[in-house]
Amino acid sequence: MSKPTPKPGIMDIDPYVGGLHTVEGVDEVVVLASNEGPLGASPLAIEAYEREAQRLHLYPDGGAEELRAAIGQRFGLDPARIVCGAGSDEIISLLISAYAGVGDEVLYSAHGFLMYPINAKSAGATPVAAPETNLTANVDALLDAVTDRTKMLFLANPNNPTGSYLPADELRRLREGLPDHVLMVIDAAYAEYVSRNDYVSGAELVEKHDNVVMTRTFSKAFGLAAVRLGWAYCPAEVADVLNRVRNPFNVTAPAQAAGIAAVGDLSHTDAAIAHNDEWLPKFTAELQNLGYEVAPSVGNFVLVRFDTPETARSAYDYLLSQGVIGRMMGGYGLPESLRFTIGLESELKRVIDSLAAHRKSL
Ligand SMILES: Cc1ncc(COP(=O)(O)O)c(C=O)c1O
Missing domain, CATH: 3.90.1150.10 (Aspartate Aminotransferase, domain 1)
Known part of the structure; x- marks a missing residue:
């Protein structure tokens, strides 16, 4: 049967x-x-979330315009190139389903965040793990693992669960060594916590190159894991792709309201x-x-x-x-x-x- x-x-x-x-x-x-x-969460975010209870019958703003403007203002980024999602998990999933499929490889470092191989398999692509050195991503090993089939590279910086990070010069060297057609996704979920002088979140690389995306989350330093809110900073073309494949109302109204308040509460x-x-x-x-x-x-x-x-x-x-x-x-x-x-x-x-x-x- x-x-x-x-x-x-x-x-x-x-x-x-x-x-x-x-x-x-x-x-x-x-x-x-x-x-x-x-x-x-910030008390201001909790208040904003509660206020939304009066409007639960209305669809949210599908473009998350005010939220993107607030994120742009806080981090000094162009809101037009920000795409919001239901957690950065959703952004990771959307990126992989848009850019990788059967026969393609999605590269990540051996102890990288598990959602990269999970989403790669879900898209029919092959996850490829490059070895690490001392629980830290190894730029040479990642570049050695690039093949004609590599479509994307994911690097959590800092990485979960190892807590290690690549300094700015290594991040740049990784980007420079990649073929231009490989999309490099810098997952900076923990960026807010890093106080090292040689650390960068990756936003500058996004602005300089067509093949770099940075993802961020409200789930950690902003204390909003329950509402599911994350975002990507992208080259204009990648933002356009994400806006085509995401669901029209992928970020709930309470999440948007809480995010706007949280991002304003320094x-x-x-x-x-x-x-x-x-x-x-x-x-x-x-x-x-x-x-x-x-x-x-x-x-x-x-x-x-x-x-x-x-x-x-x-x-x-x-x-x-x-x-x-x-x-x-x-x-x-x-x-x-x-x-x-x-x-x-x-x-x-x-x-x-x-x-x-x-x-x-x-
Ligand atoms: C490295 C990394 N990226 C992304 C995520 C997903 O975060 P969220 O979907 O809550 O934004 C996590 C969550 O633990 C993480 O550790």
């Missing part, structure tokens, strides 16, 4: 498993699994960044004091290495039993590691106390 079958590639996809938010039987959980902002993101600047190094040092190897991170999370995949799993389970939710990293080829978001001071203390207790029990 015949039956409907999905396109080739779809059944090769391992579904993305998001971080947990609850633990059965535990009331006060510490959620550090998805790199969400521990300070929550003090809230300043506070989120200051919190991270303080607790990223402190939490890292405390983990190191317990004897763990911690990958140097410039994001709002850390990758912690355990002796074996089994120890990582047992630590994860023990923490869960204590109501502390981290994230296992087997899907990223890092089964011996767990990732933790930089949460509130009290939350990080619970991680440290639980890990110390777990260590003792071994």
Whole structure:
């Protein structure tokens, strides 16, 4: 008997498993699994979101005009070249489905964000992972992996889950080494947190070249993961392509309203960044004091290495039993590691106390 079958590639996809938010039987959980902002959303964004409740019967502005103008103003970018999406996940998916298909290759670095290979397979394209060095993207390895079939290159900068980044000169060298027909997507989801002098988000490269796109999100430093809001800064031609393939009302009205308010509330993101600047190094040092190897991170999370995949799993389970939710990293080829978001001071203390207790029990 015949039956409907999905396109080739779809059944090769391992579904993305998001971080947990609850633990059965535990009331006060510490959620550090998805790199969400521990300070929550800006109060102005929450107010704006609530105001939209009176207008739920109306379609949103399909062009997200006011939101694009607000983003453009905050980041000094041309709103005409900004395209908004339901999270940067949607932008990644739209880009891949518009630019890659059967027979094409989508290149990314070995421990890069999982949505790149997932979306590549979904489009019928072949994801190709280039090896990394010390959990950091390697420009030479990426360029060596380019073939005639390479259509796109994705680089999360900084990368999730490793927390590493490529400095501006390496980013430029990567762009320069790519054939012009390869679309380079710089996923700068964690850009707000990076305070290194040699870091750039990629907006300048977008302005200089026809084959560079930068994606950003409201889910991290802006604390708006629930509303699903992200954006891309694109060459005009790529913006035109995205505007053809996206759904007409892909960003909800409450998301647009919250985004406009959030982008105007500089003090809230300043506070989120200051919190991270303080607790990223402190939490890292405390983990190191317990004897763990911690990958140097410039994001709002850390990758912690355990002796074996089994120890990582047992630590994860023990923490869960204590109501502390981290994230296992087997899907990223890092089964011996767990990732933790930089949460509130009290939350990080619970991680440290639980890990110390777990260590003792071994
Ligand atoms: C590197 C990277 N890119 C993109 C995303 C997707 O973010 P969102 O769809 O919430 O904008 C994430 C989320 O964790 C991420 O880590």
